[in-house]
């Protein structure tokens with residue numbers, strides 16, 4: 522089945538990016554939010570990015586207008602009725618996601634495919650709550666969606682080969698690097714990256730180096746663009762802790778457990794870049810390492 526119209530639920534950090542790259546690939550897009558303020562914020566981010574691309578000469582004004590014209594922002598999920606593929610990028614909360622799919626399942630056409638962008642929840646829990654578990658898959662984008670090339674295409678125990686083919690074709694049309702994976706907590710990237718970041722924090726606790734030394738060593742010695750502690754701040758310490766908790770519940774292995782320093786920073790509201798402080802203080806021109814008081 523050819524996908525022409527894509528529905529995106531949530532216009533936050535991930536949703537606005539998914540809506541934008543889908544429209545850039547030529548799809549008609551319906552994007553929804555819980556309230557007008559969040560919807561306006563997400564659409565403003567898309568318009569800003571398109572404007573910047575025009576300024577830099579990467580896009581003609583007419584192309585930017587056409588991309589924006591393909592995006593239909595709305596507060597009414599019943600506008601998903603005509604979509605061939607609906608992707609949810611709403612808050613990482615299973616109850617909220619199940620409520621959302623209940624509403625959409627009633628209005629979407631029976632042949633439409635559904636996908637979740639969840640980072641840590643099992644895809645099957647959402648798939649099984651709809652009338653079409655065979656047409657339900659995971660499409661896991663990376664932040665920022667416009668820049669990161671990877672799309673993990675996730676097969677749950679019920680996902681049909683046809684649904685996987687639709688997910689792969691959609692990713693290829695977006696010009697993403699598509700990788701098929703299975704419905705195991707963390708999929709591929711987080712399965713490897715989360716224990717690495719948590720180990721960076723444990724290394725700090727054990728005194729192998731300071732924040733700056735650990736990050737500098739991994740950049741200069743392993744060729745990583747960011748060290749593990751700066752990367753943790755970028756991902757969000759709250760997000761990192763919650764993905765770690767889900768993976769620990771699933772696998773019961775220490776390497777996935779959030780170390781005490783991470784728990785304390787989260788409890789203090791120090792979430793990293795987004796809150797202005799984590800392992801670094803972001804209030805000045807350059808991030809400055811802050812010893813978490815070990």
Ligand SMILES: NC(=O)c1ccc[n+]([C@@H]2O[C@H](COP(=O)([O-])OP(=O)(O)OC[C@H]3O[C@@H](n4cnc5c(N)ncnc54)[C@H](O)[C@@H]3O)[C@@H](O)[C@H]2O)c1
Nearest residue numbers: 531533534535553554555610611612613621638639640664
């Ligand atoms: N942040 C990341 O790096 C990242 C990466 C990959 C996947 N994800 C996943 O993407 C999803 C969204 O994460 P985010 O970081 O964009 O969160 P976010 O908080 O920035 O955005 C979520 C948005 O969903 C909206 N929303 C909630 N319920 C809704 C509903 N029923 N209908 C429409 N909109 C609704 C909220 O108002 C909010 O604006 C989560 O499942 C998360 O695990 C996040």
